[in-house]
Every structure is written in C-alpha cells, then in structure tokens.
Amino acid sequence: xxxxxxxxxxxxxxxxxxxxxxxxxxxxxxxxxxxxxxxxxxxxxxxxxxxxxxxxxxxxxxxxxxxxxxxxxxxxxxxxxxxxxxxxxxxxxxxxxxxxxxxxxxxxxxxxxxxxxxxxxxxxxxxxxxxxxxxxxxxxxxxxxxxxxxxxxxxxxxxxxxxxxxxxxxxxxxxxxxxxxxxxxxxxxxxxxxxxxxxxxxxxxxxxxxxxxxxxxxxxxxxxxxxxxxxxxxxxxxxxxxxxxxxxxx
Numbered sequence: 001x002x003x004x005x006x007x008x009x010x011x012x013x014x015x016x017x018x019x020x021x022x023x024x025x026x027x028x029x030x031x032x033x034x035x036x037x038x039x040x041x042x043x044x045x046x047x048x049x050x051x052x053x054x055x056x057x058x059x060x061x062x063x064x065x066x067x068x069x070x071x072x073x074x075x076x077x078x079x080x081x082x083x084x085x086x087x088x089x090x091x092x093x094x095x096x097x098x099x100x101x102x103x104x105x106x107x108x109x110x111x112x113x114x115x116x117x118x119x120x121x122x123x124x125x126x127x128x129x130x131x132x133x134x135x136x137x138x139x140x141x142x143x144x145x146x147x148x149x150x151x152x153x154x155x156x157x158x159x160x161x162x163x164x165x166x167x168x169x170x171x172x173x174x175x176x177x178x179x180x181x182x183x184x185x186x187x188x189x190x191x192x193x194x195x196x197x198x199x200x201x202x203x204x205x206x207x208x209x210x211x212x213x214x215x216x217x218x219x220x221x222x223x224x225x226x227x228x229x230x231x232x233x234x235x236x237x238x239x240x241x242x243x244x245x246x247x248x249x250x
Contacts, residue, residue: 034114034244036165039132040125042158042239042246047119053153054113057124060151061111064139069110069129116241118204123160132159158237160246166208168216171238171247175220178247182234183221195228196221202240213238217247 041061045053112125126132136159143150161178164170183194198217200210217236218227239246 034116034123034163036163036170036244038114038125038163040111040114040123040160041132041136042156042160042241043122043124043154044120044156045122045153046155049153050119050122054122054124056151056153057113057122058111060139060154061124061130061135064135064142065110065130068135068138118242121203121241132161135159158239158246160239163244163246166205166240166243168212171213172216172220174247175217175236179217179220179236183225191224194225194233195231196225196234196236197227197229197232198236198238200238200240204242205240208240213240 041057043053043057110127110130112127114123114125116123126135136157139157162174164174183196184191198214200213200217202208202210202213217238221236236247
C-alpha cells in the first residue's frame with residue numbers, strides 16, 4: 001500500500017466523527033437530470049471552484065431576476081411585520097424572527113443547479129419566467145455600464161435557449177425551431193439580410209464533426225442571410241457537451 005493510500009484510509013476511517021458541511025445550494029445527484037428541452041446558463045470557472053461558482057450564480061441571478069421579473073407569488077414568505085405585532089420586541093421575538101428567515105424558501109427556485117460531470121463548467125437551469133438570453137444580456141449590459149465587478153468565481157456566461165441530444169437530425173430540428181424567430185419574423189417584402197456567425201464549442205464529445213455541425217446550422221438559417229465572422233448582427237453559439245447539445249441565437 002502506498003503512502004497516499006495509507007493516508008487516505010486513515011482519513012476515511014475518521015470521516016464518521018466529522019460533521020460534513022451542507023452545501024448552500026441543492027445539487028442534482030444524477031447527470032440524467034441534464035436532459036433535452038431545458039434552458040439555462042452555462043458558466044465556466046476555475047477548477048475545484050465549481051461549488052463556489054454555483055453559489056455565486058444563485059446570488060447573482062436572483063438579484064438581477066428580481067429587477068427583471070416580478071417576485072414569485074407562489075413562494076410563501078413569513079410576514080415579519082405581523083410577527084412583530086404578536087411578539088414583543090425582546091430576546092424571544094428576535095430568535096423567532098431569525099428562525100422565520102431561516103425557514104423562508106430560497107427564491108432561487110427560479111434556478112436549479114444541474115451536475116455536468118465536468119471540471120470548470122456548471123449549468124444553472126432556468127425556470128419560468130426567466131429567459132436565459134434576456135437575463136445574461138441584462139447582466140452583461142449592467143456590468144458594462146457600471147464597470148463594477150460583481151463576480152469572483154464566474155468567468156463566462158453562455159445563455160442556453162434549449163437543449164437536445166447530439167445527433168444531427170435533432171440538432172438541425174432544434175436549430176430551425178430556435179433560429180426561425182430571429183431570422184424570419186419579417187414580411188417577405190421587408191425582410192432584411194442578416195449577417196451572422198456560428199461559434200461551435202465541443203466538450204467531451206468525439207462523435208460530432210465540427211464542419212458538419214456548422215453546415216447543418218447554416219442550412220437551418222438558409223441561403224438568404226449572410227455569414228460574416230468579423231461584424232455579425234447575430235451570433236449563434238452551439239455548445240456540444242457530452243451527449244447533449246445546447247444552442248443559442250444571440
């Protein structure tokens with residue numbers, strides 16, 4: 001047995017006596033939760049900082065979601081004013097107030113962390129009424145205007161409109177569904193030719209051919225519009241991740 005194994009066996013033997021700290025957020029324990037038909041935000045971070053990144057995402061996304069969307073009316077929040085009327089302003093009321101705040105549901109039910117099984121990448125699933133593109137655009141616009149750094153662990157935010165499995169037929173079908181509103185909403189006589197670029201990012205997948213992927217996305221856009229990598233009007237980011245594919249028109 002190596003010295004490392006001995007140290008590991010000794011530390012694991014004492015693990016029962018130590019209390020494990022509960023994470024601030026709820027993790028999904030199974031990667032199968034990352035499934036087709038969901039939306040969210042891919043976030044990159046430094047290695048071994050994934051837990052801190054997820055916590056930071058919850059705080060950041062909740063703060064901006066409160067500005068963009070109405071509070072979730074389905075969340076039952078303890079009425080502190082009413083509680084204070086019934087309980088005197090003494091030690092007992094202070095304790096009761098703190099307990100009420102601890103029991104208050106976390107507003108991040110609009111967001112849920114989903115395990116990616118990959119270092120340096122986390123995925124935050126969004127629920128109604130949050131729109132990933134709108135949320136990320138609002139955050140980046142505000143950061144650009146205020147010049148204030150509001151994250152420590154989050155490095156890159158990629159909004160994901162919808163996911164599907166990584167076979168070409170599903171990818172093309174999803175691309176047509178997601179991209180059509182961005183390229184074909186105008187009347188035929190008023191239609192403008194849009195300049196666009198396709199940026200594919202492939203992680204932990206050796207089955208998808210990069211050029212074939214680009215061609216399928218381009219065919220979903222159609223020949224009427226123009227590819228322009230230098231100054232595009234729209235950027236189509238395609239994230240291939242293990243057996244799932246994520247696509248966004250921005």
